[in-house]
Amino acid sequence: MAAHAFQTFGWFFFFFVIILVFSQSLFHVGSTQSVVGSEDFEWMDEKEDDVNMVQTGQTSKRECDLSVGKWIYDQSYPLYDANCPYVSSKVNCQRNGRPDSDYEKWRWKPRGCNIRRFDALDFLAKMRKKRLMLVGDSIMRNQWESLVCLIESVIPPQSKTVYYDGPSMAFQASDFEASIEFSWAPFLVELKVGSSNKRILELDSIEENARYWRGVDILVFDSAHWWTHSAEWSSWDYYMEGKRLFTNLNPMIAYEKGLITWAKWVDLNLDPQRTRVIFRSVSPRHNRQNGLKCYNQKEPLGYFKHPPHLPEQLSILQRVLKMMRFPVHLQDITLMSALRKDGHPSVYAKGVNEEERAHPGEHSLDCSHWCLPGVPDTWNEMLYALI
Numbered sequence: 001m002a003a004h005a006f007q008t009f010g011w012f013f014f015f016f017v018i019i020l021v022f023s024q025s026l027f028h029v030g031s032t033q034s035v036v037g038s039e040d041f042e043w044m045d046e047k048e049d050d051v052n053m054v055q056t057g058q059t060s061k062r063e064c065d066l067s068v069g070k071w072i073y074d075q076s077y078p079l080y081d082a083n084c085p086y087v088s089s090k091v092n093c094q095r096n097g098r099p100d101s102d103y104e105k106w107r108w109k110p111r112g113c114n115i116r117r118f119d120a121l122d123f124l125a126k127m128r129k130k131r132l133m134l135v136g137d138s139i140m141r142n143q144w145e146s147l148v149c150l151i152e153s154v155i156p157p158q159s160k161t162v163y164y165d166g167p168s169m170a171f172q173a174s175d176f177e178a179s180i181e182f183s184w185a186p187f188l189v190e191l192k193v194g195s196s197n198k199r200i201l202e203l204d205s206i207e208e209n210a211r212y213w214r215g216v217d218i219l220v221f222d223s224a225h226w227w228t229h230s231a232e233w234s235s236w237d238y239y240m241e242g243k244r245l246f247t248n249l250n251p252m253i254a255y256e257k258g259l260i261t262w263a264k265w266v267d268l269n270l271d272p273q274r275t276r277v278i279f280r281s282v283s284p285r286h287n288r289q290n291g292l293k294c295y296n297q298k299e300p301l302g303y304f305k306h307p308p309h310l311p312e313q314l315s316i317l318q319r320v321l322k323m324m325r326f327p328v329h330l331q332d333i334t335l336m337s338a339l340r341k342d343g344h345p346s347v348y349a350k351g352v353n354e355e356e357r358a359h360p361g362e363h364s365l366d367c368s369h370w371c372l373p374g375v376p377d378t379w380n381e382m383l384y385a386l387i
Contacts, residue, residue, distance in 0.1 A: 064113035066382055067332040071300040071339060074107040078373030079118055084149035086162070086171070090349045091142055093371035098348040100298055103371060108336060108378045118381045120154045126387055127178035133168075135213065136222030137186035139283045142369050143222075144169075144182035146376035147383070151180070168212050181216070185209040186226040189258040191236060200245075201236040203257040206265050217275060218387060220331075221262070224282035224313040225368065227255040252312050259320045266326050278386060279321065280331045280379065282311045286341040287367035294367035297342035308338055329386060333379050343375040344368065 082094040082104075094101065108115060134144045148171045152160060159175045167184035190205040213219055228251060229235055239246040239254050246254075266277060286294040314334055321328050337343075349366040370376050 064110060066108075066110045066113070066115060066385065067334075067336055069108055069110035069336065070302070071106040071336075072109045073102070073105055075105060077107055077377075078104040079377055080149045080153060080373060082373060084145075084152065084372070086145050086148045086152065087372045088141075088145060090366070091145070091345055091369050091372050091374075093345050093348040093374075096345070096348040096350055097352045098345075098371070102298060103340075103342045104373045106300055106340070108381070115378075115381050115385055118150055118377070118384050120151045123384055124151060124154070124173055124176045124178055127173075127176060127180070129177045130217040131170075131179045131181060131215070132218040132220070132387075133181040133183055133213065133216045134220045134222075135183045135185050135188070135209075136280075137184075137224075137226055139225065139369060140220075140222045140280075141182050141184070142372070143280075143376040143379055144180070146372055146374075147380045148180055149372065150377065150380055166212075167209075183209070183212045185212075186223065186235075187258055188221065188223045188262045194238075198237045199235065200238050200240050201254070201258075203239055203241045203254060204261050206261050210265055210269070214269070218278070219270075219275060220278045220280055220383065222280045222283075223255075223258070223262075224311065224317075225285075227251050227258070227313065252316060255313060256316045256320065259317065260323075263320050263324050263326075266328070267324055270326060272327055276329070276387065277326060278329045278331050278383070279317065281317065281334045282313045283368070283370075284311070284334055284338040285368045286338075286344060287365065293346075293365060294341045294344040295346040295365055297344075297346075299342055301339040301341065304338075308335065310334065331379070331382060331386065333382070336378075337375055340370075340375050341367075343370050345371055 082092060089095070093103075134140050134147070151173070152171070155173050155175065159173060161172050161174070163170045163172065168181060170179045170181040172179050187201060188206060188209065190202045190208045192200050192202060192205075194200045226235055237247075239249050241257060270277065286297075311334065318330065321330055345366040347365060348371070349364070349369070
């Protein structure tokens with residue numbers, strides 16, 4: 001009798017399991033169909049703290065590429081006022097008369113995760129007793145000004161100071177013993193003046209610039225735009241490698257040689273246990289004549305009609321970073337920023353009168369730098385996630 005009862009229970013348990021599995025399968029199929037129907041929108045609704053990590057060399061509960069996503073209009077932006085005293089006049093587009101301000105209100109939403117909103121006090125806590133230095137050209141200074149503006153409002157006036165030392169400048173928050181610095185080195189390697197005032201770009205010399213980088217806790221590098229200057233905009237007359245002078249060297253070959261010099265210096269001189277190194281990818285320009293000029297652009301592109309042409313500097317940078325022993329993090333901002341042709345100063349790099357506004361094609365347009373507040377604030381939110 002007991003055996004019969006046990007057998008009956010066994011059959012009942014078997015059918016129960018079959019029904020349970022079948023019902024779960026139906027539920028799974030239904031939810032899969034729902035996801036397929038809304039895959040372009042589902043990732044926009046995730047919670048803010050789902051994933052906070054970024055692009056290379058770090059892990060979290062889920063991998064996420066911060067460089068892939070969409071710009072979302074967000075009324076809670078910008079994160080600071082355009083009257084921030086550290087914004088250079090040429091990127092203070094509101095002060096220079098730009099009539100629209102929506103370019104300040106776009107937030108970057110990575111696909112599959114979120115970038116945590118910039119928290120100035122938390123950032124400064126992370127920076128306590130540390131130095132962070134941005135190294136590069138005027139666009140890197142653009143980013144430095146953004147970063148200083150993101151934090152300066154939470155610091156009492158008597159506790160913040162800017163110091164200048166040759167090609168470097170430092171914003172210091174004394175209460176946190178923190179220093180946010182910028183060091184001018186658009187080529188990373190050295191540009192010197194030789195005989196007859198000829199400018200020589202020394203592809204294998206770097207120490208004159210690198211002496212400013214020693215002892216820094218977090219280094220963020222950028223070098224791209226100055227290598228492509230030509231004709232009257234060129235910053236050099238000759239390249240030099242060893243004792244050899246070059247006048248017609250391909251600029252991208254020169255760029256790779258310069259990056260290799262930088263990479264060797266990092267490998268030989270920095271300790272990854274003490275120093276974080278990040279290399280920010282090339283900031284895109286929108287100054288071509290084929291409709292991508294940045295004047296009177298009011299909102300981001302939603303997508304690219306054709307796969308965009310990536311700057312050759314980016315592929316060279318990726319190749320050099322793979323050769324290094326030191327773990328350098330590549331912060332890829334190129335494609336996400338390429339969607340923001342609305343974010344440049346255009347004619348508003350200076351005060352604009354009615355005649356200049358009516359005939360912009362006859363005047364200089366800055367489609368390389370970025371209005372502040374604006375796109376570099378997002379680069380710094382990504383940087384905040386990295387550190």
